[in-house]
Amino acid sequence: MKLSISIVWEASDSAPFLLRGPYITSIKKAAALGYEAVEIHVRDPRELDVDQILKACREEGVAVSTLGTGLGYVVDKLSLTHPEPKIREQAVNRLLQHIEVASYLGAGVIIGSLRGSITDRQEAKKYERYAEEGLVFCLERAKKLGVTLFLEAINRYETNFINTAAEALGFLARFAPDLSPYFKLHLDTFHMNIEEADPLQSIKMAGENLGHIHFADSNRLYPGGGHIDFKKIITALKDIGYQGYIALECLPCPSPEEAAIRGLRYVRSLL
Numbered sequence: 001m002k003l004s005i006s007i008v009w010e011a012s013d014s015a016p017f018l019l020r021g022p023y024i025t026s027i028k029k030a031a032a033l034g035y036e037a038v039e040i041h042v043r044d045p046r047e048l049d050v051d052q053i054l055k056a057c058r059e060e061g062v063a064v065s066t067l068g069t070g071l072g073y074v075v076d077k078l079s080l081t082h083p084e085p086k087i088r089e090q091a092v093n094r095l096l097q098h099i100e101v102a103s104y105l106g107a108g109v110i111i112g113s114l115r116g117s118i119t120d121r122q123e124a125k126k127y128e129r130y131a132e133e134g135l136v137f138c139l140e141r142a143k144k145l146g147v148t149l150f151l152e153a154i155n156r157y158e159t160n161f162i163n164t165a166a167e168a169l170g171f172l173a174r175f176a177p178d179l180s181p182y183f184k185l186h187l188d189t190f191h192m193n194i195e196e197a198d199p200l201q202s203i204k205m206a207g208e209n210l211g212h213i214h215f216a217d218s219n220r221l222y223p224g225g226g227h228i229d230f231k232k233i234i235t236a237l238k239d240i241g242y243q244g245y246i247a248l249e250c251l252p253c254p255s256p257e258e259a260a261i262r263g264l265r266y267v268r269s270l271l
Helices: 023-033 050-060 085-105 121-145 165-175 189-195 199-209 230-239 256-270
Strands: 002-008 037-041 063-068 108-111 149-152 183-188 210-215 245-248
Touching (some): 037 245, 063 245, 121 165, 165 199, 199 230, 245 256
Parallel strands (some): 002 037, 183 210
8 A cells, every 4th residue: 555645736724635835846745755646636637737747756756646626616616416417517527637637647536525415305316317427428438548536435514425435335336347447436534434333344345446545534634643543444454455545635734744744654654
């Protein structure tokens, strides 16, 4: 398992991204700190200078593990479950752009908050169908380009659509067998601490379907800053033969660099 760190050009202090500022600067800083990859969070992937990012990654010996798409939801209010067809279409197009850029960077793409929520619980099936239709289109493109998408289970206070590992696995099953190799489960220890009755059992249940994981502690600080037992989490990951990235996506407190250093040091000690 290799360690990745979340980076973003600009975000609020309450956003769970560690290194902030120009991407090239953050890539160099991540490498200097000892991370093996970066997870790039970007509103619109067309803003990225892919050639310069690839150059910096080669020079620094780091990879791009994943592209985070959530800023498209936070900033532009795009989602796959939006009641308006035009907004859903824009969300799909934004995801297609992420997939295109990810194919050049050798990265995966996270489907987190951009999937949206269910506006009317009485018509839940309709909104689920909206998401499914949009994702089929995106997955067909991902398959052609060899890019894997990661569906993140997010806690109930942020969305009412796919909160647990079991719910995410149930949704993923709709795309089997042709598209399932390109659509994997993404877990986050902060969300798991809220939603999962037994996080360790959820990891074991996910098994080979687990493609990506975020580490953040119970208070969304760096690993080791709260009460989650990460030693047991890592043991469970080893038990299922997990070979993907562990990406630190947590609050930049007490400072971005300090959180990055403390989190890396703590997780390394457990690995």
